Amino acid sequence: GAVVSQHPSRVICKSGTSVKIECRSLDFQATTMFWYRQFPKKSLMLMATSNEGSKATYEQGVEKDKFLINHASLTLSTLTVTSAHPEDSSFYICSARDPGLAGARETQYFGPGTRLLVL
Amino acid sequence: QKEVEQDPGPLSVPEGAIVSLNCTYSNSAFQYFMWYRQYSRKGPELLMYTYSSGNKEDGRFTAQVDKSSKYISLFIRDSQPSDSATYLCAMISSYKLIFGSGTRLLVRP
Numbered sequence: 001g002a003v004v005s006q007h008p009s010r011v012i013c014k015s016g017t018s019v020k021i022e023c024r025s026l027d028f029q030a031t032t033m034f035w036y037r038q039f040p041k042k043s044l045m046l047m048a049t050s051n052e053g054s055k056a057t058y059e060q061g062v063e064k065d066k067f068l069i070n071h072a073s074l075t076l077s078t079l080t081v082t083s084a085h086p087e088d089s090s091f092y093i094c095s096a097r098d099p100g101l102a103g104a105r106e107t108q109y110f111g112p113g114t115r116l117l118v119l
Numbered sequence: 120q121k122e123v124e125q126d127p128g129p130l131s132v133p134e135g136a137i138v139s140l141n142c143t144y145s146n147s148a149f150q151y152f153m154w155y156r157q158y159s160r161k162g163p164e165l166l167m168y169t170y171s172s173g174n175k176e177d178g179r180f181t182a183q184v185d186k187s188s189k190y191i192s193l194f195i196r197d198s199q200p201s202d203s204a205t206y207l208c209a210m211i212s213s214y215k216l217i218f219g220s221g222t223r224l225l226v227r228p
Binding site (some may be wrong): 032041042044046091110111 | 151153155160161162163164165168200207211215216218219220221223
């Protein structure tokens with residue numbers, strides 16, 4: 001399967017600081033990437049859809065000024081958690097949409113996740 | 120009613136058992152069905168992908184789709200302790216993945 005990387009894998013920060021998480025698709029161009037949040041023993045919650053060259057689309061209840069998304073190239077999307085607070089501590093996972101070639105399947109490949117702990 | 124329903128488990132089986140994991144869905148427009156495996160503190164890994172009713176086999180894994188019943192299954196034969204993970208069913212709707220809640224599987228040695 002395709003490879004999607006995330007950096008950093010783990011970050012600890014103080015309350016009030018901002019944290020940037022990078023998501024890269026390594027072997028295909030992803031015009032669309034997705035950002036998810038996952039709490040312990042829970043399923044993934046879609047936060048936003050990141051489209052290359054345009055504004056991200058946020059899911060209901062997700063603050064766009066809190067979670068800034070930039071998709072500046074076909075292989076890189078970034079999520080910045082601004083003014084982080086302890087309740088932002090979570091596991092953040094990105095995925096990249098692979099539309100497939102004609103007749104082939106569309107699917108999403110996930111990054112390994114970033115564990116954020118805000119003290 | 121959730122769009123995708125999945126029993127969260129946990130499901131505990133002995134090594135070598137056949138495991139059956141299931142999801143039901145409500146939207147008949149879903150056409151693409153996936154199973155992801157997620158180990159603790161890792162991102163989901165795509166296991167199986169189907170887009171039509173019937174069975175698809177890959178090694179010890181078989182994915183089954185019954186569109187008339189809106190029911191999908193993942194079977195694991197000869198289960199191994201390394202199969203212990205959370206298994207998520209997912210469907211594509213308007214480019215987005217709609218996930219089930221995930222079933223935690225524990226294969227006991």
